[in-house]
Amino acid sequence: MKNTAIISRLLPVLTFLLFAASLFMVFIYVPTEETMGIVQRIFYFHVPVAWIAFLAFFIVFIGSIMYLWKRQIIWDTIASSSAEIGLVFATLVLITGSIWAKPIWGVWWVWEPRLTTSLVLWFIYAAYLLVRSYASEESRGARFSAVVGIIGFIDVPIVALAITMWRTQHPGPVIFGGGLATSMLITLLVCLVAFTTLYALLLIQRVSLKKRENEIKILQNDDLILEKDTGG
Amino acid sequence: MKFWNKVFAIVWKDAISEMRTREIIFSVLIFTILVVVTFNFAFGASAETMKLVAPGILWVTFTFAGILALNRSFIPEIEEGCLGGLMICPVSREVIYVGKMLGSLFFMLIIEIIALPVFALLFNLSVLSPQLITITFLATVGFVAVGTLFSALAVNTKAREMVLPILFLPVVVPIIISAVKASGQALSGEPWGELSSWLAVLGAFDAIFIVISFWIFPFIIEE
Numbered sequence: 001m002k003n004t005a006i007i008s009r010l011l012p013v014l015t016f017l018l019f020a021a022s023l024f025m026v027f028i029y030v031p032t033e034e035t036m037g038i039v040q041r042i043f044y045f046h047v048p049v050a051w052i053a054f055l056a057f058f059i060v061f062i063g064s065i066m067y068l069w070k071r072q073i074i075w076d077t078i079a080s081s082s083a084e085i086g087l088v089f090a091t092l093v094l095i096t097g098s099i100w101a102k103p104i105w106g107v108w109w110v111w112e113p114r115l116t117t118s119l120v121l122w123f124i125y126a127a128y129l130l131v132r133s134y135a136s137e138e139s140r141g142a143r144f145s146a147v148v149g150i151i152g153f154i155d156v157p158i159v160a161l162a163i164t165m166w167r168t169q170h171p172g173p174v175i176f177g178g179g180l181a182t183s184m185l186i187t188l189l190v191c192l193v194a195f196t197t198l199y200a201l202l203l204i205q206r207v208s209l210k211k212r213e214n215e216i217k218i219l220q221n222d223d224l225i226l227e228k229d230t231g232g
Numbered sequence: 233m234k235f236w237n238k239v240f241a242i243v244w245k246d247a248i249s250e251m252r253t254r255e256i257i258f259s260v261l262i263f264t265i266l267v268v269v270t271f272n273f274a275f276g277a278s279a280e281t282m283k284l285v286a287p288g289i290l291w292v293t294f295t296f297a298g299i300l301a302l303n304r305s306f307i308p309e310i311e312e313g314c315l316g317g318l319m320i321c322p323v324s325r326e327v328i329y330v331g332k333m334l335g336s337l338f339f340m341l342i343i344e345i346i347a348l349p350v351f352a353l354l355f356n357l358s359v360l361s362p363q364l365i366t367i368t369f370l371a372t373v374g375f376v377a378v379g380t381l382f383s384a385l386a387v388n389t390k391a392r393e394m395v396l397p398i399l400f401l402p403v404v405v406p407i408i409i410s411a412v413k414a415s416g417q418a419l420s421g422e423p424w425g426e427l428s429s430w431l432a433v434l435g436a437f438d439a440i441f442i443v444i445s446f447w448i449f450p451f452i453i454e455e
Contacts, residue, residue: 161406
């Protein structure tokens with residue numbers, strides 16, 4: 001209990017410092033890219049955001065499996081919190097991608113594999129959250145959305161494969177291809193770490209909020225039962 | 233009773249109830265042909281355009297038809313309280329999944345067997361090639377594999393038939409892409425070799441989602 005208290009104190013500070021550092025690196029430290037110019041700097045935002053979206057959906061997948069297996073509410077809480085964060089980041093991926101694509105490709109949107117896969121991903125996890133809200137009871141919603149969380153994540157590689165076979169235009173992966181200057185790589189790594197801590201912070205906050213919501217619901221139910229018992 | 237005997241009993245139950253009510257095949261078939269005719273108004277009917285858009289029309293139509301038929305697969309079970317009966321039966325939940333899936337597959341294939349020649353006739357295309365039949369079969373298996381799972385899920389929510397398309401459409405994107413591309417190639421008379429990579433995607437999707445749905449279905453109809 002003491003450890004979690006320390007983490008929840010430290011994490012916001014750490015996230016703040018990391019974001020200050022990454023802002024400095026993105027706007028002052030790193031040189032402007034030659035061909036694309038200033039627009040390229042959105043890359044340091046776009047790539048970590050995409051990484052967080054995938055990480056979040058992977059956590060949804062793990063949480064869903066664990067919930068169906070162990071039936072502990074905490075797994076559902078983790079999965080659904082992660083899905084909410086993931087959907088926000090998936091939306092940001094689509095928006096930052098479009099902002100970059102307009103000056104570089106000349107259009108806001110092209111039906112290119114990674115863009116299209118991100119869009120399909122967005123729809124799958126929007127459905128995940130919709131199914132939860134449409135369920136008549138909460139335990140049902142938890143089970144149903146766990147099913148969607150598992151099917152959706154397994155579907156992603158097949159979607160990506162089919163769409164890649166269908167067409168290609170995204171700039172290839174530059175991180176491991178050696179096409180990225182050292183300063184740019186360092187900046188990207190700092191941004192990745194900063195966003196990952198942000199994700200951890202958001203997830204911890206959301207999970208503890210949901211835990212309290214559940215506690216309140218349990219208290220309310222107890223009250224109702226008491227009222228019925230006393231004939232009130 | 234062995235596994236397949238139990239499965240066959242559920243398929244037979246669905247077939248009998250379909251023969252008596254004619255809720256799925258007849259209405260979905262009319263819907264399918266109506267959609268094809270409506271697309272014809274949307275795109276004009278020059279032979280050139282038709283050749284380009286025909287695979288798309290075909291698969292959008294079959295996808296919508298699939299959603300309608302799959303929704304009907306569980307709605308009567310819920311409305312008449314039959315699902316409770318099915319669950320009291322001394323069969324495992326997996327048997328119910330396979331039975332309902334084969335039932336839906338059977339209905340969908342009948343609809344497609346009638347709709348494909350009509351489509352060919354209305355659009356002057358030769359769709360009755362072994363390639364196109366294989367594509368249709370594989371894609372339909374994929375549709376019913378995930379569709380049966382999501383249909384059972386959807387009827388247990390408040391929004392019912394709205395939930396199925398919202399879940400179903402993004403997940404079957406690989407099937408739609410592969411089926412449209414492969415049908416396009418099949419319609420322009422290309423040999424099996426050209427289609428093989430698309431058929432592989434369809435086959436992989438079918439195999440993966442039959443296994444996953446089989447395993448995950450019992451979690452949906454628990455209580």
